[in-house]
Amino acid sequence: MPLLQVLxxxxxxxxxxxxxxxxxxxxxxxxxxxxDLFMELSSQIGELRNLEELDLDQTQIIDLPADMGKLLKLRHLRVSFYPLCGKKKLKSNITIHPGIISNLLQLTDLSIGVDPIDKRWHDIVEVVLKEVSNLKMLRSLSxxxxxxxxxDYMISIYPSLSRFRFPVGHIKRRIIISCVPQETEAEFRNWDK
Incomplete structure (x- = not known):
């Protein structure tokens, strides 16, 4: 279906x-x-040169591939990052590679959700903020x-935003059922609701 525009x-x-x-x-x-089961975005995403909207909100995505920076027409990006639970190892210690956000000059809507205790976000947040502050088309930021x-990074971009959401500081961690071992999830489903 080469003419498909919305999936x-x-x-x-x-x-x-x-x-x-x-x-x-x-x-x-x-x-x-x-x-809930979607954890890895293929680097093939960079081949979708006409992509304007990518919604990965409330997935179990671990990181964005570097090829995301090729999506020059992207206007709306929503993503939620959550650290892996259990024994599986992370391929990368970076959620968003430097240079991805700064290439997405057409972004008008950006939402990045993270687990507040995810050290990977703490390590990269300043780089992401510097890149976001150069997005002149941005109108919505979370x-x-x-x-x-x-x-302080928001001072330059704040006047152009029509919508924003910046939770600041420590936030109580929420329990996400899909992050517990499968046996625990199965037991939870058997409880009397």
């Missing part, structure tokens, strides 16, 4: 995108919202700031 796989049990994804050359919207001093 909405939200609220499904999809674990990965098909290898044929780059053939969707006309794709403008890729929606994977609330795909991201977690581990400390209030990071609000």
């Amino acid at each position: 909405d796989l939200s609220h499904t049990s999809i674990k990965s995108l098909p290898k044929s994804l780059p053939k969707l050359v006309a794709l403008k919207n890729l929606l994977l919202r609330c795909c 991201l977690y700031l581990p400390k209030s001093q990071l609000l």
Whole structure:
């Protein structure tokens, strides 16, 4: 389906995108919202040169591939990062590679959700903020700031924002059922609701 413009796989049990994804050359919207089992975005995403919206909110995505920086037409990016639970090792210690956000000059809407205790976000947040402060088209911004001093980066961009959300400081950690071992999740489902 080379003419497909919108692919909405939200609220499904999809674990990965098909290898044929780059053939969707006309794709403008890729929606994977609330795909609880989706953990890894293929570097093939960079081949979708016409993509304008990518929604990875409430997925279990671990990081963004460096090839995301090739999506020069991207206007809306929503992503939630969560650290892996259990014994599986992370491939990278970086959630967003430097240079990705600064290449996305057409972004008007950016939302980055993170687990407040994820050290990977604490290590990269200043770099991301510097890149975000150069996005002249940005109108909506939502991201977690581990400390209030990071609000200084927002001074230059704040006047152009029509919507923003900046939780600052320590936030109580929420329990996410999909992050517990499968045996615990199965036991939880058997409890009397």
